[in-house]
Amino acid sequence: MTMNALVKRRRARSVRIGRVVVGGDAPIVIQSMTNTDTANVVGTVAQCAELARAGSELLRITVNTPEAAAAVAGIRARLDDLGINAPLIGDFHYNGHRLLADYPECAELLAKYRVNPGNVGHGRKRDEQFARMIEIACQYDKAVRIGVNWGSLDQELLARVMDGNARRPQPLDAVGVMREAMVASALESAARAEEIGLPGDHIVLSCKVSGVQDLIAIYRELSRQSDHALHLGLTEAGMGSRGIVASTAAMAVLLQEGIGDTIRVSLTPEPGGQRAQEVVVAQEILQTLGLRAFAPMVTACPGCGRTTSTFFQELTRSVQNHVRERVSQWRADYPGVENMTLAVMGCVVNGPGESKHANIGVSLPGTGEAPTAPVFEDGVKTVTLRGDNIAGQFIAIVERYVARTYARKIASTS
Numbered sequence: 393m394t395m396n397a398l399v400k401r402r403r404a405r406s407v408r409i410g411r412v413v414v415g416g417d418a419p420i421v422i423q424s425m426t427n428t429d430t431a432n433v434v435g436t437v438a439q440c441a442e443l444a445r446a447g448s449e450l451l452r453i454t455v456n457t458p459e460a461a462a463a464v465a466g467i468r469a470r471l472d473d474l475g476i477n478a479p480l481i482g483d484f485h486y487n488g489h490r491l492l493a494d495y496p497e498c499a500e501l502l503a504k505y506r507v508n509p510g511n512v513g514h515g516r517k518r519d520e521q522f523a524r525m526i527e528i529a530c531q532y533d534k535a536v537r538i539g540v541n542w543g544s545l546d547q548e549l550l551a552r553v554m555d556g557n558a559r560r561p562q563p564l565d566a567v568g569v570m571r572e573a574m575v576a577s578a579l580e581s582a583a584r585a586e587e588i589g590l591p592g593d594h595i596v597l598s599c600k601v602s603g604v605q606d607l608i609a610i611y612r613e614l615s616r617q618s619d620h621a622l623h624l625g626l627t628e629a630g631m632g633s634r635g636i637v638a639s640t641a642a643m644a645v646l647l648q649e650g651i652g653d654t655i656r657v658s659l660t661p662e663p664g665g666q667r668a669q670e671v672v673v674a675q676e677i678l679q680t681l682g683l684r685a686f687a688p689m690v691t692a693c694p695g696c697g698r699t700t701s702t703f704f705q706e707l708t709r710s711v712q713n714h715v716r717e718r719v720s721q722w723r724a725d726y727p728g729v730e731n732m733t734l735a736v737m738g739c740v741v742n743g744p745g746e747s748k749h750a751n752i753g754v755s756l757p758g759t760g761e762a763p764t765a766p767v768f769e770d771g772v773k774t775v776t777l778r779g780d781n782i783a784g785q786f787i788a789i790v791e792r793y794v795a796r797t798y799a800r801k802i803a804s805t806s
Contacts, residue, residue, distance in 0.1 A: 410479030
């Protein structure tokens with residue numbers, strides 16, 4: 393899918409992270425993070441594979457102990473054996489300077505280091521330890537994300553910003569000071585990294601907060617003052633619908649303004665839930681905004697008093713599940729299929745008209761209406777389905793449509 397014509401991307405420096413490019417003219421990249429103990433190679437590989445197969449293009453793992461650092465080589469090797477080449481990012485706090493120095497294989501195999509300037513030490517030690525991590529990144533030609541977090545702001549920098557604010561004729565409130573301090577931390581840390589020798593096209597910036605309006609304001613200012621690539625995401629977004637809605641509300645505004653080069657949706661998984669849900673949500677945000685396409689979109693009516701039967705809801709679920717199960721193979725065999733749209737409508741009031749707007753749609757009978765379901769392909773009615781197996785018949789029609797329509801595209805470009 394081409395970018396929505398209404399969205400003009402902010403021009404950021406492109407950063408190569410392994411085989412993936414972030415920023416510049418590259419598509420907005422989706423990333424995620426494991427929640428396994430990294431020292432558990434088997435568990436971490438399994439979750440990395442789950443995330444990558446769901447569509448995560450960058451994989452971040454915690455590197456917080458010598459055991460975790462030593463495990464990176466095994467994790468990378470097993471992922472390569474599985475055919476999963478998504479770059480690995482190491483998430484470092486407090487002791488990253490020691491781990492990178494003590495485990496050179498870890499430093500070499502990671503494609504990017506995440507460094508939080510608020511968690512690398514205090515005073516003179518902070519400067520030395522930050523510099524050591526940047527020097528190692530230079531040694532191995534690695535990208536670095538300078539990731540400021542509102543929960544771990546550099547207290548000396550915050551005090552300096554507060555002192556400066558107190559001298560203003562019209563001081564900012566506490567929220568304004570926090571926002572200013574976060575932007576200053578990111579920009580000053582990036583400038584210091586460049587002084588040490590890290591090229592500007594090896595730097596990604598982020599400023600993570602959990603408030604929607606804070607995130608929007610901070611990233612607008614960050615994008616105004618810098619041309620570094622930006623990692624976008626609402627931290628501690630929450631679980632379930634709360635996390636999805638908050639992340640979408642914040643990121644959609646910024647993405648629509650062209651701000652953001654790589655995104656993560658930081659969802660708290662439901663007990664027993666799938667970590668990969670955050671990847672699916674990120675895909676749906678980008679696809680709904682018209683910025684990228686990952687899988688055919690299934691639209692469906694919400695139902696009303698004319699659709700008291702649950703059949704159209706069950707059909708919608710069946711179609712969505714079928715698309716998710718088949719999309720990887722479809723994309724391999726039929727380039728462009730991710731742009732296809734499907735519609736499942738519940739009655740004859742608006743159903744036929746709305747079905748015509750999709751590539752392929754079905755309009756089901758409402759409650760008490762004749763048990764017929766017209767199917768439209770590219771706006772033209774092709775068949776009317778009847779009987780007890782409408783779901784199976786419709787899915788078979790979808791499969792034939794995909795093979796017929798996107799096979800022609802392959803032939804026309806060969």
